[in-house]
Amino acid sequence: MRIIKPGYEIMTDISPYATLELEAIERAARTCYKSEGKILDQGESAKKMIKKLIEHGHEAMLEHSSLTVKFICDRGVSHELVRHRMASFAQESTRYCNYSKDQFGREITVIEPFFLKPGDAGWGVWMSAMDQAEDAYFHLLENGYSPQEARCVLPNSLKTEGVVTANYREWRHILKLRCANDAHPQIREIMVPLLKELHERIPVVFDDIYENRRD
Numbered sequence: 219m220r221i222i223k224p225g226y227e228i229m230t231d232i233s234p235y236a237t238l239e240l241e242a243i244e245r246a247a248r249t250c251y252k253s254e255g256k257i258l259d260q261g262e263s264a265k266k267m268i269k270k271l272i273e274h275g276h277e278a279m280l281e282h283s284s285l286t287v288k289f290i291c292d293r294g295v296s297h298e299l300v301r302h303r304m305a306s307f308a309q310e311s312t313r314y315c316n317y318s319k320d321q322f323g324r325e326i327t328v329i330e331p332f333f334l335k336p337g338d339a340g341w342g343v344w345m346s347a348m349d350q351a352e353d354a355y356f357h358l359l360e361n362g363y364s365p366q367e368a369r370c371v372l373p374n375s376l377k378t379e380g381v382v383t384a385n386y387r388e389w390r391h392i393l394k395l396r397c398a399n400d401a402h403p404q405i406r407e408i409m410v411p412l413l414k415e416l417h418e419r420i421p422v423v424f425d426d427i428y429e430n431r432r433d
Contacts, residue, residue: 240264292329305384313366
């Protein structure tokens, strides 16, 4: 059994200071007012316009640019991600992935719960459960059951990889919900760092969410 930490990878190539992405939103928005002549180079007018759009709740224009992120998390966290209907998903399938094969190291991979520490009683209980789940999974495979049948004994902590593509308006919605203090701690573990990076790389679009967070 392999134990890893969760994480994420931004798969979309974001231009420096997100200039191209912001300009795409601005061009779409200015079509409404036929004010394309006010567009300035280097995204300066785009930043000002997008800030006003967000302040006035006119976020539909943010749907004209999108972002793709790959998440490495446990199955429980992935169930929360796929609830966001205005996004597209691709996820590692336990129906078709056979973890007894060489490409998976002939073992299952699980996500380490950050709230459990080696040496604690809870850690020992979790480790025992993971070992038993792995043994049961391989026992079923060895006795002729298919991966999609054997997966019934796999734990919630099982590692999964999921690719999420959504427009910026939906990412704002996702991050507002999943970075909130009452969000599940394990989804905050990956979403708060993602918000921090997006705030740094994509000015204006995520500023208000980042500044209003309460870590």
